[in-house]
Amino acid sequence: MATRSELSAFLESVERRAFKQAVFAVRDEEAALDIVQDAMLRLAEKYGQRPAAELPLLFHRIVQNAIRDWFRRQKVRSLWTTLLSSLSPGRGEDDDQDPLETLQAADGSNVQEAPAEQVERAQVLEIIEQELMNLPARQRQAFVMRYWEELDVAETARVMGCSEGSVKTHCSRAAHTLAAALKARGITL
Amino acid sequence: MNEPQFGDKIRHILNQGLSLDPRKAERLKAARELALARKRPEPVGALAWAGDMVGDLGGWTGLSLRVLAPIVMLLIGFGAIYTWQQNQRADELAEIDAQVLTGDLPIDAYLDRGFQNWLKTRAAEQ
Numbered sequence: 001m002a003t004r005s006e007l008s009a010f011l012e013s014v015e016r017r018a019f020k021q022a023v024f025a026v027r028d029e030e031a032a033l034d035i036v037q038d039a040m041l042r043l044a045e046k047y048g049q050r051p052a053a054e055l056p057l058l059f060h061r062i063v064q065n066a067i068r069d070w071f072r073r074q075k076v077r078s079l080w081t082t083l084l085s086s087l088s089p090g091r092g093e094d095d096d097q098d099p100l101e102t103l104q105a106a107d108g109s110n111v112q113e114a115p116a117e118q119v120e121r122a123q124v125l126e127i128i129e130q131e132l133m134n135l136p137a138r139q140r141q142a143f144v145m146r147y148w149e150e151l152d153v154a155e156t157a158r159v160m161g162c163s164e165g166s167v168k169t170h171c172s173r174a175a176h177t178l179a180a181a182l183k184a185r186g187i188t189l
Numbered sequence: 190m191n192e193p194q195f196g197d198k199i200r201h202i203l204n205q206g207l208s209l210d211p212r213k214a215e216r217l218k219a220a221r222e223l224a225l226a227r228k229r230p231e232p233v234g235a236l237a238w239a240g241d242m243v244g245d246l247g248g249w250t251g252l253s254l255r256v257l258a259p260i261v262m263l264l265i266g267f268g269a270i271y272t273w274q275q276n277q278r279a280d281e282l283a284e285i286d287a288q289v290l291t292g293d294l295p296i297d298a299y300l301d302r303g304f305q306n307w308l309k310t311r312a313a314e315q
Contacts, residue, residue, distance in 0.1 A: 004225060011221045016207045019217060033213065037220035044224035125206040128199060147196030148203055175192045178199070189190070189198040 002052040010055050011040055018063050021144055024133050025067045035066045042066075060149060060159045064141065124187055131181045135174050138162075142170035143178070 002010070015036060022032035039062045047058045132140055138160070145156040146167070156171075157164045182189070190198075209217070289296060298304050 004228060007228060008221065008225055011224060015217045015221060016209060017203075019209070019213070020203070020207070029213070033216050033220070036217065037223070040220050040224035041227055044228040048228035121202075121205065125202055128202055129206065143196070147193075148200050150200070171196075172192060175195050179190075179195060189195065189202075 001049050002055055006052040007044060007048060007055070010052065010059070011043075014056070014059060015040070017148060018059070020129075021063065021148075022067060024129065024140060024144070025137065026070055027133060031070060035063065035070055039063045039066045056149070056151070057155055057159060060145065060151070064159060127182065127185055127187060128178075131178055134181070135177060138166075139170045139174035139177070142167050143174035146171050 018036045018039065019032050022035040023029055026032055026035065039059060042062050043055065043059050047055070050058065132144070135143070141160055142156055145151045145159055146153070151159065153164045153167050156167045160167065289299070
């Protein structure tokens with residue numbers, strides 16, 4: 001059974017990558033923070049008694065489910081927003097987040113990068129993150145699980161709830177699309 | 190460059206982008222601490238073993254559903270069968286008693302050996 005310190009160390013090691021993955025999927029940092037928080041709570045409450053070795057797979061699965069739940073809620077919310085805005089035009093837009101907030105946050109991450117190499121590296125990182133976001137959801141999920149989270153094919157298949165063959169296909173397509181996109185933007189790894 | 194090599198390079202670059210601004214880092218830390226506070230306390234000694242067993246069976250809810258529920262159903266089933274059999278036996282005895290008491294034949298006739306033999310041979314003939 002995972003001890004409190006093991007669970008803490010695990011969450012600390014995985015929380016930032018989970019946050020980034022959620023951002024890639026939902027493209028909203030606040031929502032991504034909520035998703036990671038929900039996933040942490042669910043893991044601790046429901047699976048806190050499981051052995052530490054089982055935590056990574058459980059957590060990734062919970063994060064993926066939380067992302068799926070977020071999209072479901074968004075679908076319902078957008079339906080209601082559409083209905084209400086059609087009844088009272090121009091009112092629904094007031095509830096949206098200010099896009100400047102997101103822009104400011106994105107700009108702020110680059111302010112302290114002074115040396116040219118660091119700037120270039122940050123730009124490459126940003127482009128890779130953008131291209132990852134542009135991938136189809138399942139391809140991105142498979143690629144990130146396999147090569148960022150370093151899960152093997154069988155584990156990735158379990159997290160995604162699909163066959164190992166599908167994981168290989170998704171990964172291969174994601175890698176080719178990503179490589180082509182980076183090449184088109186003049187980036188060589 | 191093959192797929193795993195490409196994946197390794199992407200991982201290396203993505204890992205460089207894990208630094209977050211203080212507000213987000215603080216938020217994640219608070220979420221982690223909240224999650225740890227919600228974790229159930231660790232059982233000690235024999236309780237730990239019992240906890241592991243229970244955990245394997247899907248927690249206390251899973252245990253009650255998977256193990257206790259079938260046992261309770263089985264016990265209820267046995268009780269129902271026993272009660273039904275007892276009622277059936279009581280009904281049969283009551284019917285025999287009623288036939289004996291309402292018959293024209295005197296009760297002593299049923300104690301007579303010859304009469305019983307006659308009943309048997311008559312039943313065999315029919």
